[in-house]
Amino acid sequence: MNTVLNKALCLVEDDPIMGESLAHRLTLEGLVCDWHRDGKSALDALRHRSYAALISDIRLPDLSGEDLFQALYDEQVLLPPTLFITGYGSIDQAVKLLRLGARDYITKPFDLDQLMEKLRIISPTLFIDDEWQDLEPVLGTSVSMRRLQKMANVLGEYRVGVLLTGESGVGKEHVARYIHGITDDTGSLPFISVNCAAVTETLLEAELFGHEKGAFTGAVQSRHGVFERADRGTLLLDEIGEMSTGMQAKLLRVLQEGHFERVGGHNRIEVDVRVICATNRDLKLMVDDSSFREDLFYRINVAHLHVPPLRERPDDIGWFANMFVSNFSKKSGKSWTLTAAGEEFLRTQSWPGNVRELKHAMQRACIFSSQAILGPGELGAPAHDEPPVAEATGTAESLQLKGYLESCEHNHILETLKAHAWQISTTARALGISRKNLWEKMRKYRIRDQETMG
Numbered sequence: 333m334n335t336v337l338n339k340a341l342c343l344v345e346d347d348p349i350m351g352e353s354l355a356h357r358l359t360l361e362g363l364v365c366d367w368h369r370d371g372k373s374a375l376d377a378l379r380h381r382s383y384a385a386l387i388s389d390i391r392l393p394d395l396s397g398e399d400l401f402q403a404l405y406d407e408q409v410l411l412p413p414t415l416f417i418t419g420y421g422s423i424d425q426a427v428k429l430l431r432l433g434a435r436d437y438i439t440k441p442f443d444l445d446q447l448m449e450k451l452r453i454i455s456p457t458l459f460i461d462d463e464w465q466d467l468e469p470v471l472g473t474s475v476s477m478r479r480l481q482k483m484a485n486v487l488g489e490y491r492v493g494v495l496l497t498g499e500s501g502v503g504k505e506h507v508a509r510y511i512h513g514i515t516d517d518t519g520s521l522p523f524i525s526v527n528c529a530a531v532t533e534t535l536l537e538a539e540l541f542g543h544e545k546g547a548f549t550g551a552v553q554s555r556h557g558v559f560e561r562a563d564r565g566t567l568l569l570d571e572i573g574e575m576s577t578g579m580q581a582k583l584l585r586v587l588q589e590g591h592f593e594r595v596g597g598h599n600r601i602e603v604d605v606r607v608i609c610a611t612n613r614d615l616k617l618m619v620d621d622s623s624f625r626e627d628l629f630y631r632i633n634v635a636h637l638h639v640p641p642l643r644e645r646p647d648d649i650g651w652f653a654n655m656f657v658s659n660f661s662k663k664s665g666k667s668w669t670l671t672a673a674g675e676e677f678l679r680t681q682s683w684p685g686n687v688r689e690l691k692h693a694m695q696r697a698c699i700f701s702s703q704a705i706l707g708p709g710e711l712g713a714p715a716h717d718e719p720p721v722a723e724a725t726g727t728a729e730s731l732q733l734k735g736y737l738e739s740c741e742h743n744h745i746l747e748t749l750k751a752h753a754w755q756i757s758t759t760a761r762a763l764g765i766s767r768k769n770l771w772e773k774m775r776k777y778r779i780r781d782q783e784t785m786g
């Protein structure tokens with residue numbers, strides 16, 4: 333019987349980690365994935381079923397991808413649109429396959445999004461219509477955030493590795509909490525976030541896996557790590573790109589085996605934790621230059637959600653601004669309103685600190701505004717289009733504005749430093765300025781002094 337499966341595709345991959353990652357991702361995309369670990373079983377399936385696409389590794393334990401393709405070709409089996417996965421150095425083979433009728437190929441290591449993009453092109457019928465239009469917006473109202481929310485809704489049902497990427501302050505942790513909330517109706521399951529950049533490797537190991545009494549100097553009593561505390565819930569490993577390669581190996585072991593020992597302990601501890609990783613770095617590039625393990629990359633990146641910067645989704649700016657004003661009004665028992673002109677002004681700003689910066693800007697506007705209506709003036713827009721006046725000759729009004737803008741800058745730098753555990757490099761990167769520039773600004777606002785004074 334020759335069954336036609338519109339949403340089904342055949343995956344041929346012998347590597348268990350890569351195969352599992354691909355199979356998970358394809359399932360999450362709403363597809364039916366028939367995964368074969370060797371060429372012969374795939375050949376047999378392809379003879380009897382019609383798939384909407386074939387994804388195959390070129391190097392397989394029995395047949396090569398090329399043999400598989402050639403056999404189907406010789407038997408005149410109707411070939412589905414085919415995408416080959418090649419390693420470095422097998423480009424010649426990939427080109428040969430393209431000549432035989434394969435549609436495209438992708439070179440390892442690759443991003444799952446990249447593969448999905450290619451799959452969309454070679455087999456558009458595989459993809460279901462988007463249903464994001466009917467969604468109640470929680471993460472944002474822009475098309476990109478509604479799509480992301482829809483994907484997060486699906487992910488919430490599975491306990492697979494999710495990688496969240498995006499600039500600082502875009503809402504990665506917020507998305508992680510949203511995914512966690514999907515299966516935690518009662519709000520009783522733990523959600524724990526750990527910043528992997530904030531501590532040394534030894535401390536991070538103890539933080540993640542806990543330690544026994546006497547495991548190291550200062551370990552006066554045994555302590556549960558976050559993996560234990562997050563049991564049945566979600567663990568967010570923030571700034572995963574900053575994790576040392578030694579820790580990466582330890583993390584991979586736990587993710588693969590599902591158990592670990594506390595530092596200085598021998599008892600095997602098993603937990604059920606959904607691990608979500610977040611970073612504002614390009615892990616794929618880090619894999620290329622060997623600073624991030626490829627096997628861990630595939631393990632944590634079964635589903636990848638990229639949260640775009642706010643400037644790329646201007647529709648969200650007004651939506652967020654109104655929400656923050658309304659939340660702040662409720663909290664403080666007062667009532668502020670954002671005008672259409674105010675909203676328009678906000679849309680024209682670049683928001684390098686993303687949602688976090690917008691949130692603080694709205695709170696500041698509410699606090700400092702002498703009126704309940706927030707227009708461009710209350711939001712920091714220059715009163716008129718004259719060039720900025722030099723400090724020494726400034727009018728009282730322009731000096732007031734300068735002071736206001738400086739207070740915004742000061743607060744924003746302080747918040748970003750806190751969010752990045754006072755790491756200068758990552759904070760500078762998040763703010764889009766050089767480390768030197770950040771130091772200068774910190775000196776100007778005496779930020780270190782405040783920190784060391786607590």
Ligand SMILES: Nc1ncnc2c1ncn2[C@@H]1O[C@H](COP(=O)(O)OP(=O)(O)OP(=O)(O)O)[C@@H](O)[C@H]1O
Pocket residue numbers: 470471472498499500501502503504505506507570612687688691751752
């Ligand atoms: N959809 C949202 N609804 C309400 N608040 C949000 C939303 N998204 C982000 N925020 C708020 O914006 C701020 C920054 O969000 P979050 O901490 O999730 O960003 P992040 O991407 O994890 O930042 P970082 O890279 O600095 O860790 C937080 O105060 C958060 O509450």
Ligand SMILES: [Mg+2]
Pocket residue numbers: 504505570610
């Ligand atoms: Mg975060």
